[in-house]
């Protein structure tokens with residue numbers, strides 16, 4: 064039994080975050096995942112507020128969860144009706160969950176000016192609703208909405224609402240920082256006052272992040288004696304979000320010594336966080352504490368050489384505890400150590416003596432000064448390493464290219480590219496048309512080299528990103544192009560940079576095709592093949608361009 068229990072409200076409060084819309088299937092998948100992770104309570108939704116949430120509870124029974132309890136959320140009865148006539152309470156009962164989270168008002172301002180009722184009627188609404196749910200056999204967790212604002216404005220009344228909830232049968236009083244504006248010291252002081260007034264009663268915390276303090280407030284509340292913690296995955300939620308359980312849980316467990324999850328479940332936290340963001344269709348925040356991709360990424364040369372000697376020199380925990388990993392980044396801030404570490408990771412088949420590492424580092428710095436960036440383009444960095452090997456023979460060389468773009472009244476854009484390439488001793492000229500200049504160039508390059516390397520047929524471009532580096536310079540700015548390519552099994556990222564978007568794309572395209580060939584040939588000595596098919600079949604278009612838009616459309 065853990066000393067702190069976690070109630071996840073990603074499916075209810077988290078779903079109220081801007082840009083988040085979970086389908087019913089999404090909610091069921093997330094619930095299953097949270098159960099695997101060992102979360103104690105999963106708040107599935109507000110059945111009285113929308114039909115999708117009501118359907119979730121119909122389906123939740125079939126989830127066969129192993130340890131989590133599904134909880135339905137709802138409000139106290141409306142003013143001046145009996146609980147039995149209240150549609151919201153009826154929906155809560157219909158959800159059929161053994162536990163219900165019921166929220167009520169703690170703040171005089173809210174009772175009088177928002178609900179438009181009296182302080183006395185609000186106390187009856189809390190008590191009647193809880194008693195009604197208890198009589199129907201439900202356990203009740205009471206969420207005291209706006210508790211800290213109510214306590215600051217009128218502490219006696221805020222306490223009276225808690226007393227009403229407790230007397231009616233609530234098993235846990237959850238103090239909510241609904242507006243997210245309370246400071247940790249004030250919040251902890253208020254929790255201590257509640258503890259003194261309600262000795263032995265289980266207390267909870269529900270914190271929002273409007274002051275950037277939701278995690279800090281949650282931990283402060285636990286230090287002040289709270290044992291029930293509410294939050295969401297990745298901190299999703301209204302406005303600035305809720306307390307991020309991906310930071311709360313490891314802090315409780317690894318820093319405060321309060322076991323929450325089994326160690327192997329904690330080690331699945333990073334994957335679960337990314338799973339939830341994937342389902343939410345939001346990009347995971349790379350800088351998220353504990354679970355972000357950059358949470359243990361080291362870039363400065365001094366840092367890298369230090370963590371390679373003693374990991375704890377620049378890491379607050381072992382990333383494996385939360386299922387994350389240390390990453391060493393390569394950039395102009397790097398030292399030789401980064402290059403050597405990265406070389407061993409990316410190309411275990413190569414020897415990279417110190418001299419070569421120094422040479423590659425010099426090249427990285429020079430290219431970064433020209434707008435390249437290798438942190439998001441490890442494929443291009445790997446090629447720098449492979450090309451630095453003595454005797455590297457490029458599998459192909461692109462000598463010249465020409466791109467024409469034509470737009471006439473009444474017609475769409477027509478783009479045509481010609482390229483001149485060398486493979487071994489052969490010079491090849493090809494031409495291709497495309498729906499835009501980059502697409503035409505990609506097709507012409509493939510047409511030239513595919514007869515020699517039919518395995519490139521499997522390589523597809525899966526993403527294409529353009530970034531303008533010096534926005535002040537407008538159309539004369541340096542442009543960086545990042546390409547993600549895939550052979551269906553593995554993906555790799557390459558980069559090109561130029562003041563000309565076509566040239567930047569050209570460099571990134573060439574790298575994306577050269578890398579798989581260089582890998583297949585160890586040190587890069589390309590096997591030359593006789594052309595097997597003088598007229599390669601048309602290449603399928605890379606996904607981003609198939610939609611008919613030119614890369615420019617994706618500029619920031």
Ligand SMILES: [Zn+2]
Pocket residue numbers: 076241269271305
């Ligand atoms: Zn909330």
